[in-house]
Amino acid sequence: MFFCWLTECQAFVEEFEGALGKGKGRKLYAYKVMMAKKMIKFNRDFDNFKTACIPWERKIKEVESHFGSSVASYFIFLRWMYGLNLVLFAFMFGLVVLPEVMMGLPYGSIPRKTVPRAEQDRAMDISVLLDFGGYCKYSILFYGFYNDERTIGVLQFRLPLSYLLVGVGIFGYSLMVVIRTMARNSDEGGDGGDDGQFTFAFKMFTSWDYLIGNPETADNKYASITTSFKESIVDEQENQKDENIHLRRFLRVLANFLILCSLGGSGFLIYFVVKRSQEFANLDQDDLSWFEKNEVEFVMSLLGLVCPPLFETIAELEEYHPRIALKWQLGRIFALFLGNLYTFLFALFDEVNAKLEKEKSIRNATIWGLNEYYSNYSSYHNTTDIPPPDIHPADVIRGPCWETAVGIEFVKLTVSDIQVTYMTILIGDFLRAMIVRFLNYCWCWDLEAGFPSYGEFDISGNVLGLIFNQGMIWMGAFYAPGLVGLNVLRLLTSMYYQCWAVMSCNVPHERVFKASKSNNFYMGLLLLVLFLSLLPVVYTIMTLPPSFDCGPFSGREQMYNVVMETIENDLPAFIGNIFTYATNPGLILPAVLLMVLAIYYLNATSKNYQNANLELKKKMQMARDEEKNRRNNKENTNQVMQDLEDLLPNRSLKSPKVAKRPGAAANGKGINIQKDVSLAAPNPKAAVTHPPGPRGPSGNARGPPPGPARGRGRGTPPSRR
Amino acid sequence: MGTTASQLRKDLLSEYQELTFLTKQEIILAHKRFSELLSKEDRNIPTPRVPMEKVLSLPELKSNPFRKRICHVFSTSDMKDGSLTFEDFLDLLSAFSDSATLEIKSHYAFRIFDFDDDGTLDGGDLEKLVNCLTGETDDTRLTTEEMRQLISNILEESDIDKDGTVNLSEFQHVISRSPDFVSSFKIVL
Numbered sequence: 001m002f003f004c005w006l007t008e009c010q011a012f013v014e015e016f017e018g019a020l021g022k023g024k025g026r027k028l029y030a031y032k033v034m035m036a037k038k039m040i041k042f043n044r045d046f047d048n049f050k051t052a053c054i055p056w057e058r059k060i061k062e063v064e065s066h067f068g069s070s071v072a073s074y075f076i077f078l079r080w081m082y083g084l085n086l087v088l089f090a091f092m093f094g095l096v097v098l099p100e101v102m103m104g105l106p107y108g109s110i111p112r113k114t115v116p117r118a119e120q121d122r123a124m125d126i127s128v129l130l131d132f133g134g135y136c137k138y139s140i141l142f143y144g145f146y147n148d149e150r151t152i153g154v155l156q157f158r159l160p161l162s163y164l165l166v167g168v169g170i171f172g173y174s175l176m177v178v179i180r181t182m183a184r185n186s187d188e189g190g191d192g193g194d195d196g197q198f199t200f201a202f203k204m205f206t207s208w209d210y211l212i213g214n215p216e217t218a219d220n221k222y223a224s225i226t227t228s229f230k231e232s233i234v235d236e237q238e239n240q241k242d243e244n245i246h247l248r249r250f251l252r253v254l255a256n257f258l259i260l261c262s263l264g265g266s267g268f269l270i271y272f273v274v275k276r277s278q279e280f281a282n283l284d285q286d287d288l289s290w291f292e293k294n295e296v297e298f299v300m301s302l303l304g305l306v307c308p309p310l311f312e313t314i315a316e317l318e319e320y321h322p323r324i325a326l327k328w329q330l331g332r333i334f335a336l337f338l339g340n341l342y343t344f345l346f347a348l349f350d351e352v353n354a355k356l357e358k359e360k361s362i363r364n365a366t367i368w369g370l371n372e373y374y375s376n377y378s379s380y381h382n383t384t385d386i387p388p389p390d391i392h393p394a395d396v397i398r399g400p401c402w403e404t405a406v407g408i409e410f411v412k413l414t415v416s417d418i419q420v421t422y423m424t425i426l427i428g429d430f431l432r433a434m435i436v437r438f439l440n441y442c443w444c445w446d447l448e449a450g451f452p453s454y455g456e457f458d459i460s461g462n463v464l465g466l467i468f469n470q471g472m473i474w475m476g477a478f479y480a481p482g483l484v485g486l487n488v489l490r491l492l493t494s495m496y497y498q499c500w501a502v503m504s505c506n507v508p509h510e511r512v513f514k515a516s517k518s519n520n521f522y523m524g525l526l527l528l529v530l531f532l533s534l535l536p537v538v539y540t541i542m543t544l545p546p547s548f549d550c551g552p553f554s555g556r557e558q559m560y561n562v563v564m565e566t567i568e569n570d571l572p573a574f575i576g577n578i579f580t581y582a583t584n585p586g587l588i589l590p591a592v593l594l595m596v597l598a599i600y601y602l603n604a605t606s607k608n609y610q611n612a613n614l615e616l617k618k619k620m621q622m623a624r625d626e627e628k629n630r631r632n633n634k635e636n637t638n639q640v641m642q643d644l645e646d647l648l649p650n651r652s653l654k655s656p657k658v659a660k661r662p663g664a665a666a667n668g669k670g671i672n673i674q675k676d677v678s679l680a681a682p683n684p685k686a687a688v689t690h691p692p693g694p695r696g697p698s699g700n701a702r703g704p705p706p707g708p709a710r711g712r713g714r715g716t717p718p719s720r721r
Numbered sequence: 722m723g724t725t726a727s728q729l730r731k732d733l734l735s736e737y738q739e740l741t742f743l744t745k746q747e748i749i750l751a752h753k754r755f756s757e758l759l760s761k762e763d764r765n766i767p768t769p770r771v772p773m774e775k776v777l778s779l780p781e782l783k784s785n786p787f788r789k790r791i792c793h794v795f796s797t798s799d800m801k802d803g804s805l806t807f808e809d810f811l812d813l814l815s816a817f818s819d820s821a822t823l824e825i826k827s828h829y830a831f832r833i834f835d836f837d838d839d840g841t842l843d844g845g846d847l848e849k850l851v852n853c854l855t856g857e858t859d860d861t862r863l864t865t866e867e868m869r870q871l872i873s874n875i876l877e878e879s880d881i882d883k884d885g886t887v888n889l890s891e892f893q894h895v896i897s898r899s900p901d902f903v904s905s906f907k908i909v910l
Contacts, residue, residue, distance in 0.1 A: 218784035222856030
């Protein structure tokens with residue numbers, strides 16, 4: 001019924017459309033209207049296409065219907081990470097790896113690209129390859145392979161410059177994307193405040209998750225809603241009983257102390273293990289067992305597995321509210337991961353410094369050897385045109401190349417992290433589910449209901465793992481360009497593997513909770529990790545000298561000298577002048593000062609807006625109270641106000657025209673602020689499914705449109721009567 | 722999948738796209754699912770109507786405690802039996818879709834929660850709402866005392882004009898403060 005009315009309208013408009021534009025501009029107007037319509041259609045089709053392109057929608061929807069939106073939010077986060085890594089991979093691959101492979105020198109032509117003679121007979125062994133030595137080490141995966149020629153190939157591609165810019169650009173792009181997503185999330189979330197104001201109403205009206213399609217999940221949800229109702233009722237009823245606050249405080253201090261101890265212990269353990277691995281590196285590789293070679297990564301992953309449950313058990317001493325306890329737990333796990341990562345980095349730094357020391361002596365030896373060769377040659381053959389020494393690249397004496405070593409460490413860490421995660425899922429979830437399912441037939445107690453039962457999906461643990469994995473990638477990408485590609489593969493397989501594992505081995509949470517605002521919390525963590533992984537990379541670029549014989553920056557004093565060289569040699573002179581002026585401290589300091597002042601100003605303005613908001617809310621509340629007073633009890637609290645009201649023309653009796661609708665009588669007591677609510681949807685489709693409200697008088701839809709215009713997407717839905 | 726229902730006409734498809742919040746794929750999928758619910762005789766009549774029981778057999782609605790109310794709210798049937806035509810079905814999906822606005826969703830949520838269709842949420846409506854949310858079994862229901870306490874707490878929070886009922890504007894005021902509502906008030910085929 002509604003649609004045929006609409007079809008009539010559409011036909012009418014189409015017929016007389018051209019006539020709406022009068023006079024000379026008629027054809028132009030018709031043309032403009034046609035273009036606008038085509039634009040809308042094109043936008044809609046493009047939106048449809050974009051939605052169709054998003055991968056894994058069905059998979060995530062399936063998970064969502066079984067487990068609720070919180071578990072699905074982990075997979076949505078994983079998909080977002082995959083997209084981010086794909087872009088980073090495109091940058092790295094397209095601008096650094098591909099030019100080197102296609103236009104650079106091939107393997108074996110220069111010393112840095114060749115496996116040294118001493119290692120050649122074992123370079124193809126599986127064990128060496130798995131350790132990323134041998135042919136792996138001297139390949140595009142790592143920093144050391146890249147040549148330092150200023151331009152390569154026919155296109156004069158500047159590889160060293162591109163390498164540096166891509167390395168820094170990865171951070172810039174990630175920063176942009178993360179902040180943009182955070183801003184978008186905070187927009188949709190509504191104002192985060194007013195948390196305690198509507199607890200019961202929210203529980204009542206918004207607690208059901210309509211995406212749940214599985215009866216088992218629905219049952220769990222019912223149970224959790226009931227529990228939360230009962231909890232809130234009890235909370236509301238009981239007074240603030242601070243029973244034995246001293247004991248509670250003591251227990252909390254004790255718990256924090258224990259956790260600090262374990263954090264310190266884990267940091268020390270990692271430092272110790274890395275030191276030992278440096279000693280092992282000096283020994284002959286064949287004497288070491290696999291365990292000793294991979295000790296560092298093994299210990300780090302083990303700590304990441306063991307400590308979180310330990311923290312949870314200690315946290316039971318504290319007796320916090322579950323939501324607060326979860327925040328503490330997340331904070332502690334974050335501190336653990338951070339501490340571990342930074343300890344690892346510091347230990348790595350020691351290793352780098354040691355390598356730099358060794359490099360000095362080798363470099364001196366090389367330079368001395370070359371000088372000897374040149375002087376001997378010229379004195380023997382009596383020419384000044386000396387060819388380069390005729391030594392096979394594999395025999396040339398090599399420096400230790402600390403950047404490749406760092407890259408190898410990060411790649412090994414990532415690989416072991418992947419292995420541990422997959423193993424945990426396999427054993428902790430799959431094997432456990434198999435045991436519970438099949439041993440249940442012949443076991444004394446009910447394995448499914450009691451211990452150990454099926455596992456639940458650990459959302460926070462998985463999300464934190466993902467965030468820290470990304471942090472390691474960010475740190476290592478500069479030294480191992482192949483790491484980003486590795487991560488893309490890892491995320492892809494993770495998606496399928498974890499989706500399968502969750503659907504087949506896990507059960508829905510007992511307390512099915514929603515993903516809501518915590519989305520921005522995880523984004524905030526990601527941002528923090530991004531900054532923390534930016535620091536070591538920038539520090540090494542700025543302070544440590546590059547190796548003299550490997551990588552795209554070899555031979556230079558500092559890595560960033562590439563940029564200076566490019567500015568001097570390739571760009572016109574005045575740009576060089578601009579840069580010299582721009583890097584003048586006299587210019588930078590005022591700029592920094594200006595930014596600080598701008599931040600202060602924006603902060604002050606935002607505080608003012610918040611205050612204005614509060615004032616408006618209070619005014620609204622007061623206005624409603626006044627209305628209520630006026631309607632319910634004729635005597636007003638404020639006699640002056642009453643007199644004023646009497647003097648003015650009948651304002652209160654003639655409510656806004658909107659109330660003239662027949663339904664107004666039913667909700668006449670309430671303040672009709674419906675007219676303030678606009679349905680102007682930002683949706684380009686803009687059309688609203690008008691609730692086909694008035695059923696009785698069928699012609700009501702054609703009646704005089706109340707108040708604001710009833711065009712597409714505007715106006716209030718008519719009340720039901 | 723087996724049913725060869727009449728294909729959706731192109732002009733109807735573009736019209737539905739303009740009138741609802743759904744994308745083209747979603748409308749086509751909805752048409753397919755709707756046709757599967759129709760019985761053989763109904764397929765050939767111009768605007769077929771699916772009885773409520775069949776609609777409730779959809780997996781997306783089967784576990785929903787408000788499924789009957791949803792059918793009643795979106796139904797345009799004169800007999801008030803909760804049966805849905807295809808356009809009612811699209812209405813339903815559009816209101817529950819991702820791109821529907823907060824105002825639309827809160828409007829429909831209000832109508833769904835209003836069990837006696839009188840335009841306000843009074844004590845009786847709230848009590849039925851709580852019973853729906855806590856499930857059917859006896860051990861999950863609240864006691865009368867708890868129910869009374871709960872309802873008075875809710876009215877205290879949301880009833881601004883203190884008339885003992887929650888009307889649409891008060892409801893929308895509460896809902897607009899909730900960060901979860903838009904993301905949880907969603908049904909996707």
